[in-house]
Amino acid sequence: MPAYSYKEAPKKGLFHLDVLIEKQEDRYTAHCLQFDLVTEGNTIEEAEEMIIDAIFEYVTFATENNLIHEMFRPAPKDEWQKLSTSKPIKHIAYDYADKLVSEVDLLMAA
Numbered sequence: 001m002p003a004y005s006y007k008e009a010p011k012k013g014l015f016h017l018d019v020l021i022e023k024q025e026d027r028y029t030a031h032c033l034q035f036d037l038v039t040e041g042n043t044i045e046e047a048e049e050m051i052i053d054a055i056f057e058y059v060t061f062a063t064e065n066n067l068i069h070e071m072f073r074p075a076p077k078d079e080w081q082k083l084s085t086s087k088p089i090k091h092i093a094y095d096y097a098d099k100l101v102s103e104v105d106l107l108m109a110a
Contacts, residue, residue, distance in 0.1 A: 015103075019051050020082055021089065022109040030106075033083070036075040044089075048106060052092070055104070082109050 020031045021044055029040045030051035037054050041047035062071040074080070086107035093103050 017055065017104045018083060019048075019055075019104055019106045020079065020086060020109050021047055021106060022082075031075060031079060032104075033075040033079055034072055036073045044108075048090075052104070083107065085109075 015034075017035070018033045020033060022029050022031070024040070027040050027042060028044050028047035029038055030047040031038045032051055032055055035055065035058055037051065037058060039047060039050035039054050041050050059071065062068050086109050089106040089108050091103065091105050
């Protein structure tokens with residue numbers, strides 16, 4: 001699946017996001033690597049729901065306030081390195097007010 005930076009995205013504003021989910025003792029964290037957003041939950045499903053909500057709010061705020069060019073703040077390199085050993089969980093596509101579409105891949109860290 002191709003990954004797009006905002007400048008390379010097709011006209012509608014397609015961009016790809018990777019979310020890394022990790023077990024942390026008795027909780028799960030969800031980390032959107034392109035935006036460096038992190039949420040947590042008691043279950044994988046709760047962590048997934050929380051990060052999707054956070055991404056939606058983040059993108060909505062950026063588009064409504066003309067801050068799309070500042071939206072991408074990649075996570076630290078060590079977080080990206082975890083992707084190579086992660087296992088895909090789910091692929092989701094979202095449409096933000098017919099302006100932007102994001103493809104979100106949820107992956108479980110090894």
